[in-house]
Amino acid sequence: MTAIEPRITEENLDPADWDALRKTAHRMVDDMLTYLQSVRERPAWRPIPSEHKAAFNASPLPLEPQDIDQVYEDYNNDVLSYPMGNIHPRFWAWVIGTGTPSAALYEMLAAGLNPNVGGGDHMANQVEKLVIEWCKEMLGYPAEASGLLVNGGSMANLTGLNVARNVKLLEAGIDVRTHGLTAAPRLRLYCSSETHSSVQRAAEVLGMGSESIHTIPVDSEFRIDLAALQAAINVDRDAGLLPFCVIGSAGTTNTGSIDDLNALADLCEREHLWYHVDGAIGAVAALSPAALPRLHGMERADSLAFDMHKWLHIPFEAGCILIRSREQHYNTFTLTPPYLVHSTRGTAGGDLWPSDYGIQLSRGFLALKVWMSLKEHGIRKLGRSIQQNIDQAQYLKALVEATPDLELLAPVALNIVCFRYAPSGMDDAALNALNEEILLQIQEQGIAVPSGTKLNGKYVLRVSITNHRTLREDFDLLVREVIRLGKTFAHSLPKQ
Ligand SMILES: *Cc1c(COP(=O)(O)O)cnc(C)c1O
16 A cells, blocks of 8 residues: 655645635726826826835845735835826827827736747737738838837847848858857948937947947938948948948937938948838838828838837837848847757747747737737827827927027927027026926926937937827926926026
8 A cells, every 4th residue: 555645735826815816906907097097187207205215125025925905005105106207198208108008908918828929839929920010011111021029129229230230241251140250340330420329239239349330420400411421431441341231210319300211221222231220219100191201211121120119109118120031030040959949730839939030039928919009099090199299299399489588409300399498698508507407397396207418519308209198288388387497597506
């Protein structure tokens, strides 16, 4: 006779009481919807008191289980109370999307199903595949192209430039995947002085160094200077460097300017250079029939990076890289050890493993919120929302131009308005200090959240409208408050 084993108590992480969790879950959903519905009634932002931060950061590592209702209480008291502000109708800082209430639910569904969208034969991979097909169609990009969802524009730029570097070095006889850059000639890529800093980060990560970036000046509308670009390429070739890539911006971060994307495509064809477009902000403006013509040429890019957590209001994180050549995309990243062998049958089957096309192996189900949001809203409505922001930018521009003491400091090409409070009799240094104070006051008083930047040495209030909740009257309020704060602080700032 075998001895009877003592009974082993096995644990799992499921709730002990499913009905109790169900109640809590319903309360969480209800509370979140109420919070979103009433967002306009709260301040756009408020500073976190230092005691609050200190108390929070002193929380001990939990050793034993805590009641989920208590954990949720802590979230309500500690976290929910000081949000970033980007879901508020008067948040216009950096380039930050607003999200949508329904997409918060889609995130919950994705987390519940919790697939790893790196590969295998399951529907999550098919959802991503379909979403990529839809992205190409939305942006007018070639149907045979390849693509990958990534966590944002920086990763999209890195992924695209990784392919560019490998392909162009292979053409020069260097297999960079095997040999690295040691035997490679010195590479040069070209972009304007208004190009996003993620391009520099990509160049650094890719081992080319920031020196590999030849920065080209911009014209009066903040677009890349094409003659200067051609001259730079000639000079670099003569010096024995290897020009390999030009980056066009479809919406720059400072001012929303759009490079001449067709002219850049022509130049890249002529010079046999890889053409990458950073469309983190502006590519999705292709959904607005009125804005689309300004993006022409974008569809000719060898690689096109864009964001969905900005102007498409998919909750963070969601970006996308499209690559014209599926083969070049695949060859840059595919790597299949025995434990990841793709089969034709079983769970490791599947016609497409996203992990063959990027840096990540394990990947979240970003595609679900995109797929469901695109279906829920339809691209025509999303296009109208984008056009509404473009029209609002023109409205604010007109307000600024019609208001004495306000000065517009850049053309309004898309959805970004840069201006300052500039009464006569103050020099630039004084105006810089004054406008910085105005910005901080507007934020700290919870009125609105523009951000700041410098254009040609002048500090500007930068209003970047990727917000489906904003109303025109919000800009009337902004302008009134800028004037009020400007008058208040014009003569009371400490001397620099
Ligand atoms: C925001 C932005 C990026 C970076 O995108 P993330 O999603 O923040 O990583 C790149 N390029 C431009 C033009 C941007 O505005």
